[in-house]
Amino acid sequence: MAERFISSALLALGLGVTAWMGYPDTVEASEDWRADDLWTINGSVSGVIGDYDDSNTRGSFYGSGLKMSFDYLDRGGFTLGYNYTHVDFKDGQGRDLDQAAYYASGRLQARPDGARGTVIFRMDTHLVDNDDITGTSDGAYAVAPIIGFYNYDKSLYLDLGLTRSFYMNDFRLMQLTPTVGFGFNEGSDWLQLRGFLIDSNNRSRSQGEEFTAALDIKYSHWFAPGNLLKIDQVSLGGLVGDRIHAVDPDAASMTNLSDVQTGSASISGSWRLGDVTNLTVLGGGDFYENVPAKDSYRSTYFFLNLSREW
Amino acid sequence: MSITRPNAIRASLLAVTVALSLVFSTGGSASEAEWKKSYQLEANGKYAQAAAVIEALSIRGEAREFALIRLAWLSYLQANYNDSIRYYRTALEINPHSVSARVGITSPLLAQQRWREAALFAKQILEVSPWHYDAHVRLMIAEEGMRKWNTLAKHALAVNVRYPDDASVLVYLARAYAWLGNTARAKAAYERILRRIPGHIEATRYMRNN
Numbered sequence: 001m002a003e004r005f006i007s008s009a010l011l012a013l014g015l016g017v018t019a020w021m022g023y024p025d026t027v028e029a030s031e032d033w034r035a036d037d038l039w040t041i042n043g044s045v046s047g048v049i050g051d052y053d054d055s056n057t058r059g060s061f062y063g064s065g066l067k068m069s070f071d072y073l074d075r076g077g078f079t080l081g082y083n084y085t086h087v088d089f090k091d092g093q094g095r096d097l098d099q100a101a102y103y104a105s106g107r108l109q110a111r112p113d114g115a116r117g118t119v120i121f122r123m124d125t126h127l128v129d130n131d132d133i134t135g136t137s138d139g140a141y142a143v144a145p146i147i148g149f150y151n152y153d154k155s156l157y158l159d160l161g162l163t164r165s166f167y168m169n170d171f172r173l174m175q176l177t178p179t180v181g182f183g184f185n186e187g188s189d190w191l192q193l194r195g196f197l198i199d200s201n202n203r204s205r206s207q208g209e210e211f212t213a214a215l216d217i218k219y220s221h222w223f224a225p226g227n228l229l230k231i232d233q234v235s236l237g238g239l240v241g242d243r244i245h246a247v248d249p250d251a252a253s254m255t256n257l258s259d260v261q262t263g264s265a266s267i268s269g270s271w272r273l274g275d276v277t278n279l280t281v282l283g284g285g286d287f288y289e290n291v292p293a294k295d296s297y298r299s300t301y302f303f304l305n306l307s308r309e310w
Numbered sequence: 311m312s313i314t315r316p317n318a319i320r321a322s323l324l325a326v327t328v329a330l331s332l333v334f335s336t337g338g339s340a341s342e343a344e345w346k347k348s349y350q351l352e353a354n355g356k357y358a359q360a361a362a363v364i365e366a367l368s369i370r371g372e373a374r375e376f377a378l379i380r381l382a383w384l385s386y387l388q389a390n391y392n393d394s395i396r397y398y399r400t401a402l403e404i405n406p407h408s409v410s411a412r413v414g415i416t417s418p419l420l421a422q423q424r425w426r427e428a429a430l431f432a433k434q435i436l437e438v439s440p441w442h443y444d445a446h447v448r449l450m451i452a453e454e455g456m457r458k459w460n461t462l463a464k465h466a467l468a469v470n471v472r473y474p475d476d477a478s479v480l481v482y483l484a485r486a487y488a489w490l491g492n493t494a495r496a497k498a499a500y501e502r503i504l505r506r507i508p509g510h511i512e513a514t515r516y517m518r519n520n
Contacts, residue, residue, distance in 0.1 A: 034433065034437070073426045074422075074423070074425065074426050112392070113391055113392050118423070225489040225490065226488070226491040275459060275461050276458075
């Protein structure tokens with residue numbers, strides 16, 4: 001665990017130093033005007049490492065991910081993603097778990113003149129495959145259509161997602177995620193509120209909860225150029241309320257963990273490394289509760305994402 | 311007085327010629343009047359009426375391409391960006407070599423923040439006309455929208471060499487340097503702007519704050 005953490009930290013440090021060094025002092029004039037870029041491709045690799053503090057059963061986890069997005073001009077596109085996660089259980093508390101999560105998403109953009117903004121039609125799909133010996137979290141999948149809107153001023157964002165999640169043995173959940181975001185201070189600040197309203201068809205599979213409600217709050221600030229840390233953006237996130245088996249449209253993730261999430265807090269920073277490369281570092285903690293096992297614990301993690309555009 | 315056969319033919323031909331010239335001259339005057347009325351309505355800010363006057367001309371006829379470009383412009387002025395794009399695209403179908411339609415279509419695309427598509431049309435112009443000023447400016451706006459500061463700085467530097475007296479290009483150069491964190495070069499660019507436009511608001515503010 002320590003080795004993995006150190007290697008991740010070194011990677012972050014190396015990339016951070018690159019960002020700190022900034023850009024070359026001289027810029028050579030360019031005269032390349034080829035009109036051949038119909039598609040924009042964005043690829044990202046990520047890594048996460050974390051511990052389950054105070055858990056009776058879980059020890060630690062780590063994972064990695066790969067995501068590729070393809071966008072045709074400004075009209076739409078699709079994204080494919082893969083995530084691998086390994087969970088270490090404490091001695092005598094079960095077999096370690098290996099999990100693969102697959103993600104596919106398509107989107108179309110429309111700009112009705114009356115709306116003065118962009119309407120996004122999006123369809124996300126998730127599939128989780130793991131070696132859970134109980135079988136309760138394996139083979140889960142979700143389908144999530146989302147309709148969103150942001151205005152040209154980038155001062156308002158709205159979306160509504162409806163997610164249907166399916167687990168083995170006829171366990172199903174329906175999730176509604178109404179979202180509103182506001183930009184202010186001439187676009188340098190952003191506040192987003194996303195509700196997670198989740199309905200379960202089987203209380204015995206969802207910690208005795210038939211319905212959970214949570215509010216995800218995220219504040220982002222974009223820095224003026226030339227700041228000391230060369231940082232582009234900082235975000236603070238938090239979750240209040242309860243949610244179970246949530247599907248997060250921002251993180252493009254499906255939580256098949258059966259415990260109730262009772263809160264979270266996170267902080268992240270992003271650096272632009274030139275025009276096409278971006279580094280994001282995120283640290284945070286999620287709070288969970290397993291009611292039948294009387295196990296309340298915290299998951300603390302460190303996440304790193306490096307993306308590049310072609 | 312009898313009219314001989316050749317004379318009759320000559321008279322008939324004359325009558326036809328007069329009739330045809332009357333038809334065409336009437337048509338030409340009407341068309342010219344429509345254009346004039348359209349320009350007057352536009353000057354008075356009545357863009358919808360200005361478009362309505364020439365709409366029929368965009369369906370068929372020799373003036374169709376120009377009518378489409380003008381309708382596209384008038385739609386853009388009304389913030390009917392999708393109509394504007396549609397008219398420009400139809401004009402491009404009629405004349406795929408049109409630089410005018412390509413310059414024109416970048417305006418509604420940029421208004422809709424379709425940076426990549428606007429950049430594509432601007433680059434298509436630059437492929438046939440490498441130092442087309444408007445195309446460069448539209449491309450720089452798109453690069454700024456995409457926050458491609460390195461690309462914008464390189465681009466603005468190249469255009470500045472060709473248009474050394476132009477302040478707009480220097481504004482993009484200065485902004486790019488500022489976002490790249492190169493304050494010294496940004497200030498140098500803003501100083502050059504102030505020599506061209508004394509009191510330039512953005513340049514004055516940057517020089518005061520940095």
